[in-house]
Amino acid sequence: MSQTVPTPARARKPWYRQLYVQVLVAIVVGVVVGWRWPDLGEALQPVGTTFIAAMKLLIGPIVFLTIIGGIISVADIRRVGLTGLKALTYFQVGAIVALATGLVAINVFRLGDGVDADPAKIHPTGNAEQYIKTGETQHWWEFFTHLIPKSFFSAFVEGDILQIIFLAVIFGIAIKAVGPIGDPIATSVKRLTDVVFKVLSFVMKAAPLGAFGAMAYAVGAFGLSTLTSLGSLIALFYATSILFVVVALGGLLALYVRLNIFQLFRYLKEEFFLVLGTSTAEPALPGLMRKMTYMGADRTTVGLVVPTGYSFNLDGAAIYLSLAALYIAQATNTELTIPQQLGLLAVMLLTSKGAAGVAGGGFIALTATLSTIGTVPAAGIMLIFGIDKFMSECRALVNFYGNAVATLVIAKWDHNLDLDRARAVLADPASAENSLLPGRAEEPVEEPKVVVAVK
Incomplete structure (x- = not known):
């Protein structure tokens, strides 16, 4: 007879081989290099941009394949539409709360009072001038017309996530609709997804190098001295953002989903430092999708919510927009009544979507908002351009x-979240990563087993 002996769980990596530790060290070294040798820091810009470009290269295929895979695995196609509707509803409510949080903070502390900037003497230069021109000519309805790409491949070439989502949903529904004819395609999608995630694991090994180059360039090009000029505004933005994350997002996660946001911080620490080092959340998108699925969120929900959220669920940008708009109004001695501020909030809900995924999108959205309101000079963005x-x-x-948080909330709302699994993973991420828990996403289905013959 024979006896099956399970292979022991893999040992934990030493701390110095953990990706988040390497990225953190790279960030610190990058800051020192940019501070002490600014010219060298600026010269290292290609190191950071090359890594980000490599990550963006994979985002399109990952989003496309993951959404298609999720849709074709759903028994009732109507569920996909309901999940999307719930996600969009959540995103709008979250944006309103974030915008309101920024408005309250800047109204309480009024950091713009006393600046007394003369709008007539503010002259935009460089990129800021281009952002203002784009924002002033932007229309809220352009978001809908922009959804359809010029060609199938242009969405991937330009890296437009919204257009890729549109294509993926159409193709997923079509594959589902043709029935058994689409089965070979469904199998190919699963295999291609595994291959792309394996390529991602290779690229992620260069994350510390990318974070080092990006941080060295940022400090070398802009200088730490820039922080002192408008340090109070930066501090208020960070404090307001932390309060929003801990109280609003943390409270929602604790009361509705019954999970701890600080445990979620620890679980996503690698992605956290990757975002911190590169100053953009895009490189962390694939890792977030993989980890949310591994936590127990349904693959379809993750595939729809995470990529869509990258264009619609911009809580940090919403806080920034409201803070910046009111700061510029105060700095230029433009008084806004409460109804006018509420109108500003309503306009931001539309203009912030139109600039999603666009270079300088924050300034474009801010300019479009100020131009629509008409009472605050759009050129005032130069007051905060440097920071x-x-x-x-x-x-x-x-x-x-x-x-x-949005992914977990929508998954719970859809009854597609395995809470027991989520709690087990968050309680001890390292042990969970080494275990053979069922349903693990984007990993080998099963570890090899050793068969020992017993005579």
């Missing part, structure tokens, strides 16, 4: 965590 780079990290982090 934007030091606020982008916080925006990206809040956006990232907002999407993690």
Whole structure:
């Protein structure tokens, strides 16, 4: 007879081989290099941009394949539409809360009072001038017309997540509709997804190098001295964002989903430092999708909510927009009544979507908002243009965590979240990663087993 002996769980990696430790060390070294040798820091820009470009190269295929795989695995196709509707509803409510949080904070502390900036003497230069021109000509309805790509491949070439989502949903529904004819395609999608995630694991090994280059360039190009000029505004933005994450997102996660947001921080620490080092949440999108699925969230829900949230669920950007708009109004001595501020909030709900995924999207959305209201000079964005780079990290982090929470909330709302599994993973991520828990996403289905013959 024979006896099956399970292979022992894999040993935990030493601390110095943990990706988040390596990225954290790279960030610190990058700050030192950019501070002490600014010219060298600026010269290292290609190191960071190349890594981000490599990650963006994989985002399109991952989003496309994951959404298709999720849709074709759903028994009732109507569930996909309901999940999308719930997600969009949640995103809008979250945006309103985030915008309101920023409005309250800047109204309480009024950091713009006393600046007394003369709008007539503010002259935009460089990229800021282009952002203002784009924002002033932007229309709220452009978001809908932008959904359809010029061609199938243009969405992937330009890296437009919204257009890729649109294509993936159409193709997923079509494959589902043709029945058994689509089975070979469904199998190919699963195999291609495994291959792309394996490529992702290779690229992620360069994450510390990418974070080092991006941070060295940021500090070398903009200088730490920039922080002192508008340090109070930066501090208020960070404090407001932390309060929003811990109280609003943390409270929602604890009361509705019954999970601890601080445990979620620990679980996503690798992605956290990756976002911090690169100043953008895009490189962390694939990792977030994989980890949310592994936690016990339904694959279809994750595939729809996470990519869509990257364009719609921008809590950090919403806080930034409301803070910046009111700061500019105060700094230029433009008085806004409560009804006008509420109108500002309503306009931001539309303009913030139109600039999703666009370079300088935050400034474009801010300019479009100020131009629509007409009472606050759009050129006032020059008052905060210099410190934007030091606020982008916080925006990206809040956006990232907002999407993690949104995924869990929508999965729970859809009754597609395995809470027992989620609690087990969050309680001890390292042990869970080494265990053979069922349903693990994007990993080998089963560890090899050793068969010992017993005579």
